[in-house]
Amino acid sequence: MWRGVALVRDWVEETMRELGEKERVLFLVTCWVLWERRNMMIFEEERWDVGTIMRRIRGIIWEMESVQDNEVSRSVVGSRLGSWEPPGSGVSKINTDAGVVEGVGVGLGAVSRNSAGEVEWAVVVQRGAGCAVDMAEAEAILLGLREAIRMQSRNVVIESDCLIVVDDLNRNRRGKSELFVIYEEIRQLSLSFESIVFKHISRNFNKLAHVIAHAMPWFHGRRFWTSVLPAELGVVALSDVSNLI
Structure with missing residues (x-):
């Protein structure tokens, strides 16, 4: 040997x-x-x-x-460098991210902001069951779409720092694994919007979604916020907006 x-x-x-x-x-x-x-x-x-x-x-x-x-x-x-970029007028930009922590669980985060950089809503779902990173990133996008529909958004840009998932969605790739089942649900929900764009971005431009997905203390469940975020999340959101001035 x-x-x-x-x-x-x-x-x-x-x-x-x-x-x-x-x-x-x-x-x-x-x-x-x-x-x-x-x-x-x-x-x-x-x-x-x-x-x-x-x-x-x-x-x-x-x-x-x-x-x-x-x-x-x-x-x-x-x-x-690394500033979040606002969408056009009348468009909601939804940033998503997933945090897979070995031995702890998975966190899915999504945050929607308008053209002025104002937070429209944010959500995090944390659970103990683990999964592959690519699947968690796809689930985070799915979470963002569900909340956007619930909040009656019509025109959205979905941003994720997971190149593989965004590339698969834009190329309409098909398969039989559980990951592709999530892709199909994302495609079905996409029909609910007047316009939708899936965009890959660097992690530097996805900071708020990253912090939300890794929100601590860790607990299993769902948290949802509208325009007012907890202090630790609000600081990150304000930092993004201040960099645009």
């Missing part, structure tokens, strides 16, 4: 020496994703096709490149 480990180590080291910088990053991300999916197959009995694995790799690479771009942009745009 140890000889096998040594051979793999030597092969990895030799491969890394032969590759350029971008190729090394791609190689390491691919290895990590394959290991991640292998563990999910063994411990969670989830099977993933090649297309899903490739989208996962592409999503990670995109996020890494976005972080690098933001580091370069920080010296140019200053405090505006």
Whole structure:
């Protein structure tokens, strides 16, 4: 066994020496994703096709490149970096995010704001049952759509920092797994709106939804707010708006 480990180590080291910088990053991300999916197959009995694995790799690479771009942009745009951007007049922008905390549970968050940056409503659902990150992100979008319908929104932009899910929805990808069942429900609810756009954004532009999804102290249940948020959430919302001035 140890000889096998040594051979793999030597092969990895030799491969890394032969590759350029971008190729090394791609190689390491691919290895990590394959290991991640292998563990999910063994411990969670989830099977993933090649297309899903490739989208996962592409999503990670995109996020890494976005972080690098933001580091370069920080010296140019200053405090505006990572600011939430308001929608057009008459449109509600709904940011969604999911927080999967190992051994604790899953948090789903969504927040709707208008063209003035004012919070229309926000919701968080937290539960003990765990699930894959992609599925949790899709459930967060589903949560946002349900609340938007309940609050009678007509024109919405849905923003999520999960590239895989947004890409799947925009490309109308189909499948038989539980994730695609959630996609189908999202598509059905989308028919309730006069206009709807699914948009992928960097995590820097999704801060309030992220904080809501990870709201503490952790408890199992649902919390809903209208225009007035708890102090810890209101500070984040005001920070986003102040950066737009």
